Amino acid sequence: MSPRSLFDPPGIISRDDAESLTKRILGMAKAEQSRVTIIGGVRGNTRFAVNQISTGGDNTNTTVTIRSTFGSKSASTTTNKLDDVSLQAAVGLSERLAKLAPDDPEAMPELGAQSYQESPSWNAVTANLDPAGRAAAVRAVTEPSRAAKLAATGYIESDASAHAIATNKGLFAYARETSSSMTTTVRAPDGSASGWAGASHTDWSRIDPEALGARAIEKARASANPVAIEPGRYTVVLEPTAVGNLLQLIAFSLNARNADEGRSFFTKQGGGNKIGLKVVDERVTVVSDPFDPDAAALPFTPEGEPAKKTTWIENGIVRNLAYDRYWAQKQGKEPTPLVGTLRMSGGTQSIEDLIASTQRGILVTRFWYIRPVDPRTILFTGLTRDGTFLIEDGKITKAVKNLRYNESPVFMLNNLDAMGVPVRVSASEDGSPGFAIVVPPIKAHDFNFTSLSDAV
Amino acid sequence: MAHSRREFLQLSSAAALGLAAYRIPPYYRIPERDAPPLNDPKFKELAMRALDAAKSAGAEYSDVRISQNRNQAIQAREHRVQALNDSETFGFGVRVLVRGAWGFAASRDLSPDEMVRVARQAVAQAEANRAVLERPVVLAPVTPTANGTWRIPVESDPFDVPVEEKVALLLDANAAALNVKGAKFVTSAMFFLREEKTLATSDGTYVVQTIFRAQPRMNVTAVAPDFSDFQSIQSNDIAPRGLGYEHVRDSKLVENATRWATEAVEKLSAKSVEVGRYDLVLHPTHLWLTVHESIAHPTELDRAMGYEANYAGTSFVSPPEKMLGKFRYGPDIMNIQGDRVQQGSLSACGWDDEGVVPETFLIIKKGIVNDYQTTREQAPWLDWWYKKQGKGTHSHGCSYSQSWEDIQFQRMPNVSLLPGEKEQSYEDIIAATDRGIAIMGDGSFSIDQQRYNAQFGGQLFYEIKGGKIVGMLKDVAYQMRTPDFWNSMDMIGGKKSYFMGGAFNDGKGQPSQSNAVSHGCVPSRFRNINVINTGRKA
Numbered sequence: 003m004s005p006r007s008l009f010d011p012p013g014i015i016s017r018d019d020a021e022s023l024t025k026r027i028l029g030m031a032k033a034e035q036s037r038v039t040i041i042g043g044v045r046g047n048t049r050f051a052v053n054q055i056s057t058g059g060d061n062t063n064t065t066v067t068i069r070s071t072f073g074s075k076s077a078s079t080t081t082n083k084l085d086d087v088s089l090q091a092a093v094g095l096s097e098r099l100a101k102l103a104p105d106d107p108e109a110m111p112e113l114g115a116q117s118y119q120e121s122p123s124w125n126a127v128t129a130n131l132d133p134a135g136r137a138a139a140v141r142a143v144t145e146p147s148r149a150a151k152l153a154a155t156g157y158i159e160s161d162a163s164a165h166a167i168a169t170n171k172g173l174f175a176y177a178r179e180t181s182s183s184m185t186t187t188v189r190a191p192d193g194s195a196s197g198w199a200g201a202s203h204t205d206w207s208r209i210d211p212e213a214l215g216a217r218a219i220e221k222a223r224a225s226a227n228p229v230a231i232e233p234g235r236y237t238v239v240l241e242p243t244a245v246g247n248l249l250q251l252i253a254f255s256l257n258a259r260n261a262d263e264g265r266s267f268f269t270k271q272g273g274g275n276k277i278g279l280k281v282v283d284e285r286v287t288v289v290s291d292p293f294d295p296d297a298a299a300l301p302f303t304p305e306g307e308p309a310k311k312t313t314w315i316e317n318g319i320v321r322n323l324a325y326d327r328y329w330a331q332k333q334g335k336e337p338t339p340l341v342g343t344l345r346m347s348g349g350t351q352s353i354e355d356l357i358a359s360t361q362r363g364i365l366v367t368r369f370w371y372i373r374p375v376d377p378r379t380i381l382f383t384g385l386t387r388d389g390t391f392l393i394e395d396g397k398i399t400k401a402v403k404n405l406r407y408n409e410s411p412v413f414m415l416n417n418l419d420a421m422g423v424p425v426r427v428s429a430s431e432d433g434s435p436g437f438a439i440v441v442p443p444i445k446a447h448d449f450n451f452t453s454l455s456d457a458v
Numbered sequence: 459m460a461h462s463r464r465e466f467l468q469l470s471s472a473a474a475l476g477l478a479a480y481r482i483p484p485y486y487r488i489p490e491r492d493a494p495p496l497n498d499p500k501f502k503e504l505a506m507r508a509l510d511a512a513k514s515a516g517a518e519y520s521d522v523r524i525s526q527n528r529n530q531a532i533q534a535r536e537h538r539v540q541a542l543n544d545s546e547t548f549g550f551g552v553r554v555l556v557r558g559a560w561g562f563a564a565s566r567d568l569s570p571d572e573m574v575r576v577a578r579q580a581v582a583q584a585e586a587n588r589a590v591l592e593r594p595v596v597l598a599p600v601t602p603t604a605n606g607t608w609r610i611p612v613e614s615d616p617f618d619v620p621v622e623e624k625v626a627l628l629l630d631a632n633a634a635a636l637n638v639k640g641a642k643f644v645t646s647a648m649f650f651l652r653e654e655k656t657l658a659t660s661d662g663t664y665v666v667q668t669i670f671r672a673q674p675r676m677n678v679t680a681v682a683p684d685f686s687d688f689q690s691i692q693s694n695d696i697a698p699r700g701l702g703y704e705h706v707r708d709s710k711l712v713e714n715a716t717r718w719a720t721e722a723v724e725k726l727s728a729k730s731v732e733v734g735r736y737d738l739v740l741h742p743t744h745l746w747l748t749v750h751e752s753i754a755h756p757t758e759l760d761r762a763m764g765y766e767a768n769y770a771g772t773s774f775v776s777p778p779e780k781m782l783g784k785f786r787y788g789p790d791i792m793n794i795q796g797d798r799v800q801q802g803s804l805s806a807c808g809w810d811d812e813g814v815v816p817e818t819f820l821i822i823k824k825g826i827v828n829d830y831q832t833t834r835e836q837a838p839w840l841d842w843w844y845k846k847q848g849k850g851t852h853s854h855g856c857s858y859s860q861s862w863e864d865i866q867f868q869r870m871p872n873v874s875l876l877p878g879e880k881e882q883s884y885e886d887i888i889a890a891t892d893r894g895i896a897i898m899g900d901g902s903f904s905i906d907q908q909r910y911n912a913q914f915g916g917q918l919f920y921e922i923k924g925g926k927i928v929g930m931l932k933d934v935a936y937q938m939r940t941p942d943f944w945n946s947m948d949m950i951g952g953k954k955s956y957f958m959g960g961a962f963n964d965g966k967g968q969p970s971q972s973n974a975v976s977h978g979c980v981p982s983r984f985r986n987i988n989v990i991n992t993g994r995k996a
Binding site for chain 1 (some may be wrong): 537538539541542543544545546547548549551559560561562563564565566579580582583586587589590591592593620621622625629642643679681682684685686687688690763764765766767768769771772774776863864865867902903904905906907908909910911913915933935937939965968969970988990992993994995
């Protein structure tokens, strides 16, 4: 074993160790083409509920996946048993299954050596966050919450992992990644009010637990005694988290093949796809950049292709869709992988400015239980949650009951009125670090709310 | 509906015989990839080592779970196999209670030294967690099982079935679907799990269980010739089950593929629904998901007590003292049962993940809230209610973890709508309905964080007029407020119409964990429900 940096937590496989492990496994392989993927790391988490820590977890795991190809027949196996006998068994099974698989008319050859740019995806503070550090962050929320006679519930997660890919064609890729998030929901003990705040970053020190707690407490206080309003079309001011909740739905629909096959919003009527067509307001640009310091991602894809900055939508016009290697070759395009990061253009206004310019509208903190309804229009349904307010004459005047919407982010970005300064958000439903998303708060008109909810 | 009668008879016999009928003698085959079975004494030694280390480090209670999961997934699209993966994961997790605070740590390395290190790590974490502790955890009593084994009875271990047979079945089913004119795309897949897990607790339980799960599925898409529309049908009438490969064979994918493809094509030209209020006749292949979302989740006690507020949410069935024995959830014909014994169900087990023998209990009795789902930590919270009932306070056996890597916590057992006394079918209910919509298969679903406001789509929608189905509809979703919806239920099917649906990946907790759960139910009618049209033009 090679020496490990004193600053790295145990459980993160080093570049040298990963390279020698992939060589060991490729040495066992007899397939015409083989690919080995190693993912290893540690995850720490602390949950809190009703102002106390409820549970936590610290775990470590390393998995190895072997993909074997004979001609155009492929299969794969995954194991976390790293002794030679188990690895040999996993390689043998992968090769046996590959021989039993039918020929794949879409098979693509494994890649040879590639060069990768360094991504700012690793942070030592995040990698070394321990249970005591997490408990201190929890206390920064629970103590003011208790003092305010409210009940704080929430979650902290920090992940640190190393990823390596090697093929018998000479490819070797290695990178490390960290991610962290903290979210909290502060409620009145009788269930009459609820406020949320959350943040996510590669670098745990960029998350301010005390500020999150203060924000959630303020929202909880302001959300008491919500009034019912008539469902319908409203101007909305969406906080960045709410924008992130919806923007990622477009990212999940960017598959070029589905568009070309006629089963996507990005299908052009009459055939083909919408690349080159304007689909949203011209102020909207959406990019994925794995080297973005605020939304970093691994510098390679699961097949070992170098990840690159991709502009999906530029000034409202579709510039790229996601092409896997097979579909790109078939269509005469460059492979364009989807990477786990997203940034949307913005403006210079603050959220207060957006509110001040709104005569009558609804301020949304976040959305919840977002599920697809109609893929033809990227129409989703879901509900507002933990801080929904009425804006009248440029001011927040009262809390309103939560609302269900049936709306598409595409329609929303066509009805755009204004955008604020983009920030990194925690936009996953489950509070895990999730997709790295940087988005602005926005103001949009005619957002379609279809029913009221009694849920607080 | 081929399964319904058999399943109901099994359910009845399970109730009559009690759990003992499901204690199957241990039986292990050694296929190509298996590690030594977990009832090998060396695993017991390792587990005891972790328990001893936790005790020495100051834990008043500890448990260790060692598990090995094997999964196989095969996915096919049209005439090709997209993915063929066989995976395994092996490791252990140690949970400790130190002066009322939980700690948990896990590792893939099953060496004697690592058992000790991880146990100490869990204790150190519990000590850190104690810094933010107000109400120390107290566990309900349990009767330990010193040496137990349990195994889901399967006819055919999926890992013994040749992969060629599985691949050929998927490609044949895809070909059958593509033979239907207008069906353009088809995906099919099968997924199998075999989990062996052992649990050792510091209060004397040592049990080894073997669990199987199987899910075959398909999705057929039809595209309009002018690319103006596309519609898909999922094979939702085939539910995932806690069974072996026999479930795949019984699912008759090739025979059903033609029907699913025909339905997808028919949906292209179906009438778009007119918004309004309708009587809904919900087939069990649809209704199971409504039961799951609007009954099973809100009756989880941790949600009701605020523990899941940050993600899964709280519950409108709260606080318990205002609900138990008082709150009318639905009509007298509504009885909701929690169990982990139904043959072929996804929640079936001999012991839960803290060594409790699960019991069958009524969550809703004649329309009134009667109980919640509980673990050993939670049951004492309802001490007052159990005393009032003249019952002891003990867990219903609802503790579960998705793997060795994650801490166990409260997860739902099978939660089912029991059949009505009158023997009537889905067709009988349609015949009794003047103006309505019949819905089959689960589709889009969304519900708020207290489980009040929900919206459900489906796979197939049929317009009912004068007791007859007069045509297919599309773009249908219904919106509901949970107690109003269930109180509008006025007809339910009998024993012969009982069907068990279910889900492999029910998410809850942070980090989110998947639970596999089945929900039995009967076709039922709901009066005057708000239906919206979800079709819009891009």
